[in-house]
Amino acid sequence: MAESWPFLDTFEPNFRPLVVIELAKDTKEETIEWFTKRIVDKKANGGAQLLVKPLVTENGDEHIYLVGASHLRLLLGAETVGLVKECSDNSMRTFTYSSRKTFKDFADDNHNFLTMAECQYIIKHELENLRAKDEKMIPGYPQAKLYPGKSIVRRLLTSGILVQIFPLHDREELKKLRHSWYGRVKVGYQPLDEIRCYFGETIALYFGFLEYFTFALIPMAVIGIPYYVFAWEDYDKYVMFATFNLLWSTVILEVWKRICAIMTYRWGTLLMKRQFEEPRPGFHGVLGINPVTGREEPVYSSIKRQIRIYLVSLPFVCLCLYFSLYVMMIYFDLEQWALDYHEVNESNFSSLMLFVPSIIYAIVIEIMNRIYRYAAEFLTSWENHRLESSYQNHLILKVLVFNFLNCFASLFYIAFVLFDMKLLRQSLATLLITSQILNQFAESLLPYWLQKRHKKRMKKRMCSLKTDMDLSLVEQVNLEKEMGTYFGTFDDYLELFLQFGYVSLFSCVYPLAAVFAVLNNITEIYSDALKMCRVYKRPFAEPTANIGVWQLAFETMSVISVVTNCILIGMSPQVNALFTDSKTDLILTVALVEHLLLAIKFIMAFVIPDKPRDIQIKLAKLEFESLEALKQQVRATDMYNSEK
């Protein structure tokens, strides 16, 4: 098969461009030749056995390549990455080429058996696993060292020869997806399965969580409205509302695990085996032997990393936290000043001025969050983690701690030091609404507008260009390669996490927070969808089985909110009026209720199974089958031996 391919069969009729490789403009000829040769080379020779086709750019030089693969190659690749697909009997199984006939919708001529996102994921995986054999360096670049087993693409990326690799959009599919996702005004669910087919599981799971979370907030919002409208201030109503909120937030987080399991089972990622994790691209160290793989690769002492974490990163984070608290104190000075001003010269303007410090503070918080984010990324990358997952965990921890303090410290201070519930309500509302508006604007609308302007200019330039290739493809590639890169769901989850904090931490003081959160999330779905479809390059699909560390983060927040809400209720004048004779009794009662609620939370988390019963049965069935298969194998050996 491979033998019959022309070296660069640019015009093969079946060639479907899937992934774009952009090299640096001044890349040497010999490097390009060697690299493309390695990509198309047979597996047996250590190649990736893919198809490559150069693309003529505006200036006529060839530094952009399109990568595709034959149908058979993609199927074999699906087996390598361990894709799980649905069988004809509706069970989910790991795809293997030899058992391909048993899979639903499989036919030798059905090129839609694998979704485009899956094909692109396979190609990315194959390219990343293209490893150096006996090359000591990248041809033409003696300073770009290689050693046996080093990923070629990663070295090309780190030495700047390879600018970027990204998957192409499929204009037809995207149009359909856009239409069913946000094209028409409708009430209903998002087309999560279609999103998953187009963008992969990580992104579909984010939108699934966003949707689920929005629906889950609706009861809280509905119950919260009468509290605002009728200005209910009875303590028993507040206690009921807060108790409902606390138990509800536990229930929704537990139920999410179940819904997540149902979705990822259907998508096959729940069953997918974890791949062995390679070192992340930025990781560096002296060459050594990896104790796990026994291969030669860079090794970095874990003690050195610990020193960097505890002696540099930790103090830096503490310093940032201190700075954030310092800014908070300035905000309170401003607040006081505005109050004084309002008292001296009372007017419409001065009462408007009362909101100004909060708004300024909300903007400053957003700016500080963003600056800190860069610092955290720099520091975590400098800590030189070997694995991407470890890098992500350290980054998330750093960012979460800072953002939590930065966003909520002022509210905690107002609530538990100043005891000013009116100011708390006002601050909470200003912070929540300002941050929502800022986020929507900075995340989606601004990039969308920039992208639109850029597209217009690009189209004009394209018209003046002459080439004998399919012009729409050239135009598409040139347009997409200039688009921004989507850096993963981190920021989107973080936004939801902080919103969950605003809603749950002080829910009994400001029941309307849930209403704002629901409204924001509905627009968030649309603006995030717009962002994914129109603003950013298509991201590579990433198979995932759950929302990972975010589940833990949300659960921690809901534990903290039990504590804060109990204290707030205990501090309310209505409850205090009940315990006029003994403040001690009041505090003891509050502490008792808090412990009871926490105990109920933990028991509920323990009792509600993480996976629905039918998924459990399906998983048990698969496990049983593999055990039986193993036994059959043993039995065969048995019989063979007993015949001897």
Add this chain to the structure above:
Amino acid sequence: MAESWPFLDTFEPNFRPLVVIELAKDTKEETIEWFTKRIVDKKANGGAQLLVKPLVTENGDEHIYLVGASHLRLLLGAETVGLVKECSDNSMRTFTYSSRKTFKDFADDNHNFLTMAECQYIIKHELENLRAKDEKMIPGYPQAKLYPGKSIVRRLLTSGILVQIFPLHDREELKKLRHSWYGRVKVGYQPLDEIRCYFGETIALYFGFLEYFTFALIPMAVIGIPYYVFAWEDYDKYVMFATFNLLWSTVILEVWKRICAIMTYRWGTLLMKRQFEEPRPGFHGVLGINPVTGREEPVYSSIKRQIRIYLVSLPFVCLCLYFSLYVMMIYFDLEQWALDYHEVNESNFSSLMLFVPSIIYAIVIEIMNRIYRYAAEFLTSWENHRLESSYQNHLILKVLVFNFLNCFASLFYIAFVLFDMKLLRQSLATLLITSQILNQFAESLLPYWLQKRHKKRMKKRMCSLKTDMDLSLVEQVNLEKEMGTYFGTFDDYLELFLQFGYVSLFSCVYPLAAVFAVLNNITEIYSDALKMCRVYKRPFAEPTANIGVWQLAFETMSVISVVTNCILIGMSPQVNALFTDSKTDLILTVALVEHLLLAIKFIMAFVIPDKPRDIQIKLAKLEFESLEALKQQVRATDMYNSEK
């Protein structure tokens, strides 16, 4: 191989009896013939392919059978059950017959490659997996129904034809083990690896935990002694002691997970795949299709079980709890009466009388615990759980809740309702010491004495018996079949759990509790060892990777103890003296400290990895190898396909 076996090759020279099968004395001839035929039959014919040999008993009739297996059969069985053994390169791997040469100490003539406990476990597994083919009933017993796939041994057991199956002791080995375990007075560790070889992992892990726990208590005991000796009553010393205790108990529970991982990795059970769980022997229901296996087997509606649990078991448990509290109130009346009596006629006798109510109450608690235990077993068995693990979990939950309340309710009442620290100290000491003495006596010494008496009588009877078989073997089997059955580590763990409660819940009131616990545990090791070696039948080995639900139980206890200790410290007069002006401040401070301690606990549990780094690397290495093997396989298919 199987063909050359005589049907009952009673005198095969290599026959080593491993397991004893005792049938009912009036078992029909045809049943025995069918059963033994099935045991020795070839695997291909649905048999177990083991060796069977009848044993002549005192009365001369044959209803006891010895089961053994050829060396090859055992090796193949080891593959079936998925044993993990050490390879020549010191890594642990799942044993397969084809790769047998790569394992350490393997030689075709080395019959000690598998330990005797492993051989017996394999035989038990093979016997239990001897399944009905097309038999509709057990021959000779039309009422004992069978259906295809039903375990024959389980049906024989439930219909009373099979009295018991138990593994034989190895007198030589046992003697050696006894000597190194408790035969000589010495300071040092137990021979855990030898215990594991002889009794299996579950029991070795219990003794490992007992030893670890004893060592872990020593620092608490050492620090506690000066508090008692010098009667330190300064609050700061108590606070320090309690804080140390709380953090220490978290650390020891986390470190235990690591030590447990090290041990079970060495023993191979950490890597052992979970076997598919069959229904437990007592499970009954109408015949239906199991959704997981697709096999015909009894099915019992989960709703019916839920009804039984929530409408019968739960109310019954609540009733028992109420009764236990009622008994507690009687105890307090008695206590009051003794106090009054002491006041009226003060004498040596009356001051001794002060302790009598506590001692009586301690004995009543023990009796109630034991009676409740039977009730809980009956109820849980009546709930008709399909799996042994689910049965065990429900039983443990029932027993734990009752025992916790039964043992600690009076202490909680004294501490937090009566506020009587002197009485608390006295009650705690009496309860702890009485229950320890009772337990040691009822668990080990009494059965040991009974067993010894029985053995003497048996020996006398044996001397009058004449048979041409090896007399020592006949004597041994007859002796062992009358020995008590060891019902697992449940009671032993429960005892440790309650002891942990006595030590940690009120540690700041009675620092000497840890000293008593250490002393008790040292004797406990010896009496438990005696019990295992001398009193009970040898139990079947059970591979296990951890102490299961007990880890959770101990962790929950340590969380509760944070709360109780904080309250106790807050109630102490020394601390109260510090906060004379405001009781509110005191309570708030206590609540704050408690939350901080709990937060530290959870963070510590999160930060300390459950497995040491080298075990993690070894596990990662194994996973990597299996992934690589899979890839090689795919690559081979790849190449094969590309050649076509």
